[in-house]
Amino acid sequence: MDCAKWASKDINIKYERRDNRNGYKAGALKHGMMHNDIKQCNYLAIFDADFQPEPDYLQRTIPFLIHNPELALVQARWRFVNVNTCLLTRMQEMSLNYHFMAEQQSGSTRHAFFGFNGTAGVWRIAAMEEAGGWKDRTTVEDMDLAVRVGLLGWKFVFINELSMQCVQSFSQNVKSELPSQFKAFRFQQHRWSCGPANLFRKMTMEIIHNKRVKIWKKVYVIYSFFFLRKIIVHFFTFFFYCVILPTSVFLPEVKIFELVNYIRSFYHHHLKCHCQSKVIVCTHAHRSFYLVVFWVIFENVMAMHGTKGTFIGLFEGGRVNEWVVTKKSGEALKTELLPESRKPRYGFFERVNPKEMIMGIYILCCAYYDFAFGNAFLYVYLCMQATAFLISGVGFVGT
Incomplete structure (x- = not known):
């Protein structure tokens, strides 16, 4: 496993899984925050399983938090690896482009509040703790935390790509996958x-x-x-x-x-x-x-x-707290270690x-x-x- 490979190089890395789904993602995040290792850290980076950050992602995001003590969150933009799979993924790209540009980028530019996307972001742990940490009362624990932190006066910043040349040499986007x-x-x-x-x-x-x-x-x-x-x-x-x-x-x-x-x-x-x-x-x-x-x-x-x-x-x-994991084809994290799964066939x-x-x-x-x-x-x-x-x-x- 990748974690074992990095651990053999004296990197402090651990891989853990819970034995239950209590609280779903919020429950998992609360469980992770209870570890002693987390208490020694100042910042928390969050990525969903189908997200791939650039190798120097932390080097590009952490300085924002270090040099701006009033900043609680650095949110990166998502870049999609399977946009051209079908018309459905193209439609989703357009909708999410609207979300990133009209809500998050404009909010960040105006120093106004905008929500956390649940992944591809780095939090200041002190701000999270001041707001009460993760709560599993809804299925949008990311928005819940962001609202509570924002109401306390903390500020957020959204990072978008600077130019097309920047995308080729370095992208502040984080690769992810759309449901197809x-x-x-x-x-x-x-x-x-x-x-x-x-x-x-x-x-x-x-x-x-x-x-x-x-x-x-x-x-x-x-x-x-x-x-x-x-x-x-x-x-x-x-x-x-x-x-x-x-x-x-x-x-x-x-x-x-x-x-x-x-x-x-x-x-x-x-x-x-x-x-x-x-x-x-x-x-x-x-x-x-x-x-x-x-x-x-x-x-x-x-x-x-x-x-x-x-x-x-x-x-x-009845379905207010229903959490169904979004099924994806695995294009973002496809490796040779995983056998290619057959596509399910559905009747009319x-x-x-x-x-x-x-x-x-x-x-x-x-x-x-x-x-x-x-x-x-x-x-x-x-x-x-x-x-x-x-x-x-x-x-x-x-x-």
Whole structure:
């Protein structure tokens, strides 16, 4: 094993496994922090099993923490090794590019709060301990810790690549892998939407009653970070684009464009920044620009699962603390020691997703009705959206 090889060179390295899954990832991190070796350290680097940092990753990140005592976290950007595997991985790359650029890079540049991604980051242990350490009350222990640390006044920094030349010689990105199977991607998205909603439920009163936090920071975290970005964004995307717009074809007295203006005026600042950021991301990733339409309608499909996960998180439904390990093909950590596994074969009916099929059929009916009786050419969008739902419904997404 690699650990044994480095240990033979007098490197202080250990490999351990728990005999249970209590608390899932948060439980494992809490268990690791109890070791005496950790108490002698000032910084903690975290990597998921499918992540590969560059050899000089610590040499590039630790100086930020050494020379900036108010800094708690250095977060690196992810780079994906299997982007071109299928259309599903291309869509995920575009979504995560939006997350890194519009939320984390912009937040770091403005010295504003942004969340920890759960991996590819280095923490100052003193900041973690001041905030209470890891908690396993939700499936987003990374966001939980980041919010508590940020509320105490600690600052975060996000490292992005400096130039294309830098990527060739040295990349501050960390190589990782995207799920290439639709079912695995759905489980991941459920956790990423359910966890923040559940954390919002559990932390709101805690934030309000925290006398150490300034009122403006409380408003920012509760309203902007949680309510708008983690709750409303799923509801708005799904219900407006997949329910209200299709249903409007049966109600000719409803002026859909006036409705859009009302909603835009209500969420003016957030929606404006949201749309501008997406355009910037798509323009920046010019090699994927032709996929913008596919990306938008696919995001609308996934908003259905985001909405479902958000409801479960807010009302603590039966799957609120469900943790399913995201299945990946192993491209990021493939070695000659591991035999190549066979790809599982699923029958047609095992691939069918009823929720997507129902939504696809409904939107398709709305498209046909608008084509026959409408005059707003809305059926063009509805046909594309219905096709996206139906393709996802029969499982022809991913590998």
